[in-house]
Amino acid sequence: MTKTPLTVNGAEKLAAELRHLKTVERPRTIAAIAEARSHGDLSENAEYDAAKERQGFVEGRIQEVESKLANAQIIDPKLLDADGRCVFGATLDLDDQETGARVSYQIVGEDEADIKAGKISINSPIARALIGKFAGDIAEVQAPGGVREYEIIAVRYE
Known part of the structure; x- marks a missing residue:
């Protein structure tokens, strides 16, 4: 199975969700089944x-999150040395x-994407158009309403 990129924050959120599912939701569900029985x-x-x-x-969500974490390639943006790319x-x-x-926008993994929080998926059309470009470049993005152009003002690794 291929590795899926995930930021450190995204991995922490998935790990927290997994802990919650195992320590809170699973016991709550088991208790509800016992009560109903x-x-x-x-x-x-x-x-x-x-x-x-x-x-x-x-149980399905626990398996899904465990699989995502097992196949994650965790990337810390602060440690990147991409020379402004x-x-x-x-x-x-x-x-x-x-x-x-x-x-x-921050380019993140599929599970972390949240446009309202300024996080776009690596697989989104805008992220695909921006990858590899530098500050000062113009990226053409194929949007549903036609082609949109964005000038890259700054690239930060935070």
Whole structure:
């Protein structure tokens, strides 16, 4: 299986989610199943069915997070030496050539992406257009509304 890039913060968040699932959600679900079993007939026990369904979800998510962490290539942007090039983990200050708006994005892994927090997926069209470019370059991004151009103002590794 191929390694998936993940920032240090992204790995910490996944590890925290895994701890929460194992120490809080799993015991809570087991208790709910035990409670529902105590009500007797399981064939028409909606509480039992719901608890078992929840258990399936929790166990599935635990496996998914464990797999992501096992296959993660954790990258610390502070340790990058990319000579000002746009790379995974870098934070970019961009100038939208059409509107003149300034935006900042950090290029992160799929699971970390959150456009409202300024984090874009490495697989997004804008990140793919920016990778490998330097401050001062213009990146053309194929957007749903047509091609958009962004000038790279600064590249930071924080």
